[in-house]
Amino acid sequence: MRFELATRYGDYDTKGHVNNAVFLTYFEMARARAWIEALEGNADFPFILAEATVQYRSQARIGDPLEIEITTTEVRTKAWVWSYVIRDPRDGRVVAEGRTVQVAYDYEGHRTIPIPADIAAKLLDWLGEHI
Amino acid sequence: MRFELATRYGDYDTKGHVNNAVFLTYFEMARARAWIEALEGNADFPFILAEATVQYRSQARIGDPLEIEITTTEVRTKAWVWSYVIRDPRDGRVVAEGRTVQVAYDYEGHRTIPIPADIAAKLLDWLGEHI
Amino acid sequence: MRFELATRYGDYDTKGHVNNAVFLTYFEMARARAWIEALEGNADFPFILAEATVQYRSQARIGDPLEIEITTTEVRTKAWVWSYVIRDPRDGRVVAEGRTVQVAYDYEGHRTIPIPADIAAKLLDWLGEHI
Amino acid sequence: MRFELATRYGDYDTKGHVNNAVFLTYFEMARARAWIEALEGNADFPFILAEATVQYRSQARIGDPLEIEITTTEVRTKAWVWSYVIRDPRDGRVVAEGRTVQVAYDYEGHRTIPIPADIAAKLLDWLGEHI
Numbered sequence: 001m002r003f004e005l006a007t008r009y010g011d012y013d014t015k016g017h018v019n020n021a022v023f024l025t026y027f028e029m030a031r032a033r034a035w036i037e038a039l040e041g042n043a044d045f046p047f048i049l050a051e052a053t054v055q056y057r058s059q060a061r062i063g064d065p066l067e068i069e070i071t072t073t074e075v076r077t078k079a080w081v082w083s084y085v086i087r088d089p090r091d092g093r094v095v096a097e098g099r100t101v102q103v104a105y106d107y108e109g110h111r112t113i114p115i116p117a118d119i120a121a122k123l124l125d126w127l128g129e130h131i
Numbered sequence: 132m133r134f135e136l137a138t139r140y141g142d143y144d145t146k147g148h149v150n151n152a153v154f155l156t157y158f159e160m161a162r163a164r165a166w167i168e169a170l171e172g173n174a175d176f177p178f179i180l181a182e183a184t185v186q187y188r189s190q191a192r193i194g195d196p197l198e199i200e201i202t203t204t205e206v207r208t209k210a211w212v213w214s215y216v217i218r219d220p221r222d223g224r225v226v227a228e229g230r231t232v233q234v235a236y237d238y239e240g241h242r243t244i245p246i247p248a249d250i251a252a253k254l255l256d257w258l259g260e261h262i
Numbered sequence: 263m264r265f266e267l268a269t270r271y272g273d274y275d276t277k278g279h280v281n282n283a284v285f286l287t288y289f290e291m292a293r294a295r296a297w298i299e300a301l302e303g304n305a306d307f308p309f310i311l312a313e314a315t316v317q318y319r320s321q322a323r324i325g326d327p328l329e330i331e332i333t334t335t336e337v338r339t340k341a342w343v344w345s346y347v348i349r350d351p352r353d354g355r356v357v358a359e360g361r362t363v364q365v366a367y368d369y370e371g372h373r374t375i376p377i378p379a380d381i382a383a384k385l386l387d388w389l390g391e392h393i
Numbered sequence: 394m395r396f397e398l399a400t401r402y403g404d405y406d407t408k409g410h411v412n413n414a415v416f417l418t419y420f421e422m423a424r425a426r427a428w429i430e431a432l433e434g435n436a437d438f439p440f441i442l443a444e445a446t447v448q449y450r451s452q453a454r455i456g457d458p459l460e461i462e463i464t465t466t467e468v469r470t471k472a473w474v475w476s477y478v479i480r481d482p483r484d485g486r487v488v489a490e491g492r493t494v495q496v497a498y499d500y501e502g503h504r505t506i507p508i509p510a511d512i513a514a515k516l517l518d519w520l521g522e523h524i
Contacts, residue, residue, distance in 0.1 A: 006268035009290055013140065014147045014193055020442050020493075021141060021421060024414035028271055049413050053446045062145055100413075137399035140421055151311050151362075152290060155283035159402055180282050184315045231282075271406065272414060276455055278407045324407055 001034055001130050005066040005086070018060040023096050024052055027084050030070040031100065034082065038126030039119065046116065047080065047102035054098040064088050066095060072127050077114050079103045080123060132165055132261050136197040136217070149191040154227050155183055158215045161201040162231065165213065169257030170250065177247060178211065178233040185229040195219050197226060203258050208245050210234045211254060263296055263392050267328040267348070280322040285358050286314055289346045292332040293362065296344070300388030301381065308378060309342065309364035316360040326350050328357060334389050339376050341365045342385060394427055394523050398459040398479070411453040416489050417445055420477045423463040424493065427475070431519030432512065439509065440473065440495040447491040457481050459488065465520050470507050472496045473516060 005026055013019045035045050060066055067089040074081040079101050086096045104115040115123075136157055144150040166176050191197055198220040205212040210232050217227045235246040246254075267288055275281045297307050322328055329351040336343040341363050348358045366377040377385075398419055406412040428438050453459055460482040467474040472494050479489045497508040508516075 008287060009144065009294055010141075010150050010152060010287055012145045014143045014145065016145045019141050020445060021414055021417035024417055024447075025270060025272055028414060032271055049449050051446070051448050052413060053444070054417075055444050056442050139418060140425055141418055151314060152283055152286035155286055155316075156401060156403055159283060163402055180318050182315070182317050183282060184313070185286075186313050187311050272403075272412050274407045275402065276405045276407065276409045281403050283403060 001030070001037070001071070002067060002069040003030075003033070004089070005029065005068050007060075007066060009062075012062045016062050018066075018095075020054070020056065023054045023056075023086070023098065026066075026068055026086060026096075027052070027054075027070075027082070027098060027100055030068045030084055031082050034070050034126070038123050040122070045102075046104055046107070046113075046119065048105040048112075049100060050079065050103045051101040052098065053100075054096055056096050057094045060086070060088070060095045064095075065090065071130065072123070073099070075115075075120075075124075078112050080115060132161070132168070132202070133198060133200040134161075134164070135220070136160065136199050138191075138197060140193075143193045147193050149197075149226075151185070151187065154185045154187075154217070154229065157197075157199055157217060157227075158183070158185075158201075158213070158229060158231055161199045161215055162213055165201050165257070169254050171253070176233075177235055177238070177244075177250065179236045180231060181210065181234045182232040183229065184231075185227055187227050188225045191217070191219070191226045195226075196221065202261065203254070204230070206246075206251075206255075209243050211246060263292070263299070263333070264329060264331040265292075265295070266351070267291065267330050269322075269328060271324075274324045278324050280328075280357075282316070282318065285316045285318075285348070285360065288328075288330055288348060288358075289314070289316075289332075289344070289360060289362055292330045292346055293344055296332050296388070300385050302384070307364075308366055308369070308375075308381065310367045310374075311362060312341065312365045313363040314360065315362075316358055318358050319356045322348070322350070322357045326357075327352065333392065334385075335361070337377075337382075337386075340374050342377060394423070394430070394464070395460060395462040396423075396426070397482070398422065398461050400453075400459060402455075405455045409455050411459075411488075413447070413449065416447045416449075416479070416491065419459075419461055419479060419489075420445065420447075420463075420475070420491060420493055423461045423477055424475055427463050427519070431516050433515070438495075439497055439500070439506075439512065441498045441505075442493060443472065443496045444494040445491065446493075447489055449489050450487045453479070453481070453488045457488075458483065464523065465516070466492070468508075468513075468517075471505050473508060 011018050011022045069085045073083045081101050083099045104113050106113045142149050142153045200216045204214045214230045235244050237244045273280050273284045331347045335345045345361045366375050368375045404411050404415045462478045466476045476492045497506050499506045
């Protein structure tokens with residue numbers, strides 16, 4: 001899944017580059033769309049975020065258009081891993097890459113659980129359509 | 132009530148000035164402290180924000196220390212008005228001023244109400260100690 | 263000029279409503295588009311922000327689509343005033359309104375100036391096309 | 394180096410937890426202080442951020458005090474690695490951990506360089522005083 005990022009003036013720092021923390025917000029924007037699309041609008045995802053990583057490859061300057069691609073490169077019994085690439089679509093230059101690890105969670109029992117079968121099926125269906 | 136603002140690198144825009152929207156966050160930081168102090172830690176304030184105004188007087192540059200002062204200049208039957216001044220404490224230069232109007236609200240009945248007497252008494256007590 | 267706002271999860275506060283400070287960011291998003299369109303991509307606007315006001319009319323809850331309309335209701339010799347209305351497009355409900363006052367500024371001379379004639383002409387042309 | 398984090402209401406999401414992206418801002422707050430202290434106020438650091446990682450260990454709820462500790466666990470010829478731990482100081486519970494990799498950079502030559510000797514000496518001095 002790939003779409004254009006709607007950047008904001010406040011995203012840029014004093015050097016005119018996207019601030020490093022904002023990339024996790026961009027990842028979150030992509031993830032929210034993917035969850036909603038894959039789980040058909042059910043916004044109550046039984047996952048907690050366990051880890052996030054960003055690799056900064058090149059500067060995103062004010063005025064540069066940005067595009068994000070989200071996919072899944074790894075699925076574990078208890079965890080779903082989203083991967084992200086942010087590019088300048090004019091030349092394909094990679095601005096940042098990263099991944100976030102989401103662990104299935106039982107909010108009532110306060111413990112991690114295997115990804116529920118129906119959720120896993122929907123996510124894998126979605127993934128199949130986007131490869 | 133007056134205290135030093137803990138600014139963040141992300142508050143500054145591409146020109147090295149505090150972004151205009153961040154001043155409402157600074158006001159909110161002051162208001163949160165004042166509510167908590169006046170209402171003795173009860174964080175469930177029966178108010179909704181009705182209006183906010185910011186006047187930008189001079190630039191806050193990265194590295195400039197900032198101090199905020201919050202006070203009340205107007206109390207109405209249904210509304211409590213907070214006023215704010217942000218200064219550079221080195222020379223007293225005013226960076227921004229503003230006010231926010233909070234209206235007492237019955238969240239269950241979904242309607243504005245007069246400020247409850249016990250809340251008003253606590254706020255006025257607090258105000259008396261800070262003039 | 264009217265367009266859909268791309269909201270972000272981080273815009274919402276603990277009550278599930280758009281945080282009050284974020285509305286100034288929404289205004290800024292509209293203003294940036296309008297400046298760029300009116301001044302034909304010249305992003306070096308000789309204006310400084312002098313004042314901003316937001317009136318909060320109803321809550322914007324997570325999942326509510328939001329649309330912003332920007333127009334000009336007042337032009338002074340030295341100042342250009344943008345006005346904003348944010349609505350839920352499903353029923354036209356007004357979520358917030360406001361205005362920002364921009365003053366023409368000579369960055370080299372460090373003083374306010376009358377709006378330069380060529381800039382004023384372009385802004386008024388744009389305005390004529392959007393009424 | 395360890396200090397209390399000044400959180401903001403806008404840091405919290407709809408579940409009342411610190412939003413995941415904000416942790417990179419907390420890391421940045423710690424890093425900025427450490428750089429300034431180590432390099433004696435010289436804010437022009439010849440580094441670019443290459444990578445950031447956050448591990449989310451437990452929830453930071455609104456009202457929870459938060460403390461951050463920053464240290465260095467790895468120094469390479471061209472890179473300086475900051476490590477961070479965020480805790481609730483009431484019981485030492487770890488909320489988040491992470492690290493950021495900064496690479497020395499020649500902004501004029503647009504290339505990575507070994508950490509300049511004088512910068513490295515100051516950083517190592519600072520590190521020695523904080524272990």
